[in-house]
Amino acid sequence: MSSELLKDLEARGLIFQIAGEAELPAWLDGGSRTLYCGFDPTADSLHIGSLVPLLMLRRFQLAGHKPLALVGGATGLIGDPSFKAQERQLNTPDVVAGWVDKIRDQVSKFIDFDAGEASAEVVNNLDWTEDVSVLDFLRDIGKHFSVNAMIQKESVKQRIEREGSGISFTEFSYMILQSYDFAELNKRHGCSLQIGGSDQWGNITGGIDLTRRLHGNQAFGLTMPLITKSDGTKFGKTESGTVWLDPARTSPYAFYQFWLGTADADVYNFLRFFTFLDVDAIAEIERSDAERQGRPAAQGVLAEEVTRIVHGDEGLAAAVRITDALFSGSFEALSEDDFGQLRQDGLPASTVARAELPETLTQMLTEAGMAASGKQVKDALGRDAVLVNGVAASWAQNAAVADVFSQDAARFGRFYLVRLGKKKYHLFEMV
RNA sequence: GGAGGGGUUCCCGAGUGGCCAAAGGGAUCAGACUGUAAAUCUGACGCGAAAGCUUCGGUGGUUCGAAUCCACCCCCCUCCA
Incomplete structure (x- = not known):
């Protein structure tokens, strides 16, 4: 490897697999290249699992390359089966379209749209798929795919081999759609590198093959490792x-x-x-x-x-x-404005009418979302783990909500900062 | 279509007439120790402040009493065709 960028990525442990490893460094060093990464709208927001690829696009951009963030308006309608144990529920087109808008805005924050020839772009694969007819798709694209090869992909193997799971033709076709994206971006934007999580390897190599067959162009792929934690629990x-x-x-x-x-x-x-x-x-x-x-x-x-x-x-x-x-230290130092600010800043908070206080503390804290059940609150109360403005409330006071949240105990006459356990805070504002 | 094995509380998994809100493990929550860590130890862990209420695939039935027995139904797995 000669590319500085790849060396850095390697040092960070961000490279899992590379397709076209021998040629990739020279290709990257040869000028400003175009690459893409896809994000399917499976909710109205991405989660931190998408952070590594998002930052990866930015890393390439900082190294002078042009990132395309693809929002999967089309693929999001189908559902990626890669390493998924079960067939997924389809979302309605209007729901997915709404999510596409949100995801587009979200990914846009991570890349620079004003960076000269390396300026980023956001693309939507619905733009080049929605008008393709089934017959064209089957004849022009499908013909390049061997089912024999597709069922060999590790990402769908368990779905095909395991009894009781199965895979629909819809999800099985996902790989073809994503491959078509790559080929299309290659044609439209000269994009020759796709990056993604390690679970995307099969989809990426599919696109590389299709790009070569359709356009005769060499394309590259790079996957990032799955983020794992040392204790074995799921990250994120x-x-x-x-x-x-x-x-x-x-x-x-x-x-x-x-x-x-x-x-x-x-x-x-x-x-x-x-x-x-x-x-x-x-x-x-x-x-x-x-x-x-x-x-x-x-x-x-x-x-x-x-x-x-x-x-x-x-x-x-x-x-x-x-x-x-x-x-x-001391939250006593907080000013009246500070309390309002905490709420604005995203501290969990709720407004309660003094006249409509719940009967019990367990009820009040459970409703506020501080605990999953009254039992948990009871346990915490019994261990002095519930602090109301710094004063521990006891199990004996469970039914004495008005005493615990008394006017005297309030900060600035209306604020109660409640702590349950070491880290869970909730601000109650009494009106 | 035939033979067999299953569906239990968030997950795995015991339980085959009362002592079962149901063993054990995991996850989770709280406490101690700490560094708002890890590991370890302790407690909680269906819902409810309580009285009490609701669970063991579904529906009926037997019984004083069922997760456990019977009937039918639904779903899953393994082997055979």
């Missing part, structure tokens, strides 16, 4: 579920907290995967962390960098503001 999940990129789904504060909680064993890898920090700088952080006692600095750096990339300076500031208020 928290107690409250998936970590989304949309601030309306996962607040910048929750997002920041997610990264702050990264295990020591993963944090340096994550810095390489999810930030643009130089690998040497990351190694330096690792070294100085190893020398110090106690808490490493790496998680803080990671949380700060990734939150800034995804939510910008304002989102980061909001996240840090809440974190400082809640975790570094």
